[in-house]
Amino acid sequence: MQVPAPFEYERATSVDHAIGLLERLGNTSRLIAGGHSLLPMMKLRLVNLEYLIDINDLHDELGYVRLARGEIRVGAMTRHRELLESDPLAEAFPIFRDAERVIADPVVRNRGTLGGSLCQADPSEDLSAVCTTLDASCVIRGSAGDRVVTMAEFYRGPYETAIEDNEMLIEIRIPVRAGGSSAYEKVERRAGDWAVVSCGAALWMDGDLISDARVGLAAVGPNTTGIPAISDALRGKAPSEELFEQAGAIAGENCSPQNDMRGSADYKRHLANELTRRALRRAVARIGGQAR
Amino acid sequence: MSMQVSMTVNGEQVTEEIEGRTLLVHFLRDQLRLTGTHWGCDTSNCGTCVVWMDGEPVKSCTVLAAMAGGREVRTVEDLEQDGVLDPIQQGFMECHGVQCGFCTPGMMMTARALLDRNPDPTDREIREAISGQICRCTGYATIVRSVQWAAAAEAAFEGRS
Numbered sequence: 001m002q003v004p005a006p007f008e009y010e011r012a013t014s015v016d017h018a019i020g021l022l023e024r025l026g027n028t029s030r031l032i033a034g035g036h037s038l039l040p041m042m043k044l045r046l047v048n049l050e051y052l053i054d055i056n057d058l059h060d061e062l063g064y065v066r067l068a069r070g071e072i073r074v075g076a077m078t079r080h081r082e083l084l085e086s087d088p089l090a091e092a093f094p095i096f097r098d099a100e101r102v103i104a105d106p107v108v109r110n111r112g113t114l115g116g117s118l119c120q121a122d123p124s125e126d127l128s129a130v131c132t133t134l135d136a137s138c139v140i141r142g143s144a145g146d147r148v149v150t151m152a153e154f155y156r157g158p159y160e161t162a163i164e165d166n167e168m169l170i171e172i173r174i175p176v177r178a179g180g181s182s183a184y185e186k187v188e189r190r191a192g193d194w195a196v197v198s199c200g201a202a203l204w205m206d207g208d209l210i211s212d213a214r215v216g217l218a219a220v221g222p223n224t225t226g227i228p229a230i231s232d233a234l235r236g237k238a239p240s241e242e243l244f245e246q247a248g249a250i251a252g253e254n255c256s257p258q259n260d261m262r263g264s265a266d267y268k269r270h271l272a273n274e275l276t277r278r279a280l281r282r283a284v285a286r287i288g289g290q291a292r
Numbered sequence: 293m294s295m296q297v298s299m300t301v302n303g304e305q306v307t308e309e310i311e312g313r314t315l316l317v318h319f320l321r322d323q324l325r326l327t328g329t330h331w332g333c334d335t336s337n338c339g340t341c342v343v344w345m346d347g348e349p350v351k352s353c354t355v356l357a358a359m360a361g362g363r364e365v366r367t368v369e370d371l372e373q374d375g376v377l378d379p380i381q382q383g384f385m386e387c388h389g390v391q392c393g394f395c396t397p398g399m400m401m402t403a404r405a406l407l408d409r410n411p412d413p414t415d416r417e418i419r420e421a422i423s424g425q426i427c428r429c430t431g432y433a434t435i436v437r438s439v440q441w442a443a444a445a446e447a448a449f450e451g452r453s
């Protein structure tokens with residue numbers, strides 16, 4: 001039987017209350033959102049703590065998808081199922097629905113949250129790849145107020161983020177730009193499993209030419225990685241199979257996968273290459289309105 | 293580090309002493325003696341421990357009993373009402389959705405939630421709904437048929453077909 005080591009349970013009733021508790025309890029404490037990454041780690045005694053702060057009552061405050069001027073804001077307690085079912089989100093960023101369809105299973109998706117996914121900072125986390133692809137920024141709150149960091153600044157390494165012991169993630173902000181679309185491709189060993197490799201692509205067109213493009217990969221490096229060399233190669237060009245092939249090759253070269261039970265490093269490089277092509281192809285088709 | 297927790301389980305208010313680390317599945321089985329909910333993989337993969345929390349299926353091996361405090365929990369014991377089986381249960385009987393029965397409580401709770409949201413699911417939608425659950429007897433085809441049986445029975449009862 002797997003049971004966590006003993007701890008004291010606290011329940012936060014508001015964001016301010018949660019931050020107050022973090023401030024007081026410091027690094028002996030952890031927040032628990034959906035608990036679907038943290039509880040398994042606690043059961044395996046990979047994480048030990050003295051105080052666990054339950055933030056599920058903050059869902060009213062932090063569970064939302066809001067359209068703001070020039071951006072979409074998503075609260076940290078928004079659950080996978082809510083992300084999957086949000087039409088405004090799918091309209092602006094089809095990549096979200098693509099990804100949510102293949103994250104875990106429907107029952108796990110009833111619990112897991114956007115905030116928990118990003119803060120877990122697992123190199124295979126799908127939503128991290130989505131947020132990296134979309135150039136999202138993270139709003140982190142502490143007793144001194146809010147600070148906003150980019151995804152690149154947010155990740156410090158596997159399972160490590162820029163969030164300090166007395167801070168929490170509040171919201172993700174994603175810039176909305178006209179003329180673009182996005183897509184997500186994932187290869188998993190069985191339904192609902194973590195990615196062998198997955199790839200997000202977002203692309204914006206100006207007339208017949210690509211004005212900007214971003215690719216984010218999961219499970220092929222210490223954190224989900226954005227690949228600036230692909231953006232450079234695509235900007236100003238007309239989309240074509242040759243161009244996607246070139247982008248795929250760059251993805252394969254610019255990642256650092258490892259041999260593990262999910263596959264060999266070579267296989268994962270091959271997937272990074274192939275999934276980059278597929279995701280770009282699908283994103284471009286969506287801009288043209290040819291595919292959903 | 294014991295604490296008190298209160299929640300509604302199958303419509304009844306319960307208040308119990310627990311440890312902060314007590315998992316909901318063990319609370320239900322060992323403390324409330326509601327052993328209909330099964331406990332399998334312990335790693336949120338098999339889904340035999342699925343119960344409802346505030347109306348949504350959750351894997352109770354990956355929820356703390358403390359987190360269920362103040363919430364409404366529903367287990368497989370609550371499907372039968374006043375001696376009448378839920379159509380889901382009848383469907384599992386009619387269509388042999390039960391083989392060894394180990395995965396059954398979780399399958400039925402997920403299926404009930406599916407039909408409440410989507411009374412006329414396709415094969416695919418049923419398979420998607422139970423995709424986080426494992427039947428080691430591999431009786432998926434009969435489980436899908438059982439859920440369809442229940443959907444048809446409810447549609448007939450409500451005069452939808």
Ligand SMILES: Cc1cc2nc3c(=O)[nH]c(=O)nc-3n(C[C@H](O)[C@H](O)[C@H](O)COP(=O)(O)OP(=O)(O)OC[C@H]3O[C@@H](n4cnc5c(N)ncnc54)[C@H](O)[C@@H]3O)c2cc1C
Binds near residue numbers: 031114170335
């Ligand atoms: C069977 C199974 C399959 C899965 N498959 C996939 C998959 O295919 N792809 C995928 O991407 N994920 C997968 N997951 C992970 C799932 O998406 C988790 O729900 C998610 O990683 C964590 O979200 P959570 O809300 O449960 O976080 P929790 O487990 O509650 O927390 C995770 C970490 O984040 C911290 N945290 C949570 N919220 C905040 C906040 N607001 N501010 C600061 N810190 C915070 C916690 O302290 C903890 O350290 C799977 C999980 C399971 C159990």
Ligand code: FES
Binds near residue numbers: 342352
């Ligand atoms: S025991 Fe909970 S999912 Fe297997």
Ligand code: FES
Binds near residue numbers: 396426
């Ligand atoms: S009936 Fe035996 S595990 Fe499903």
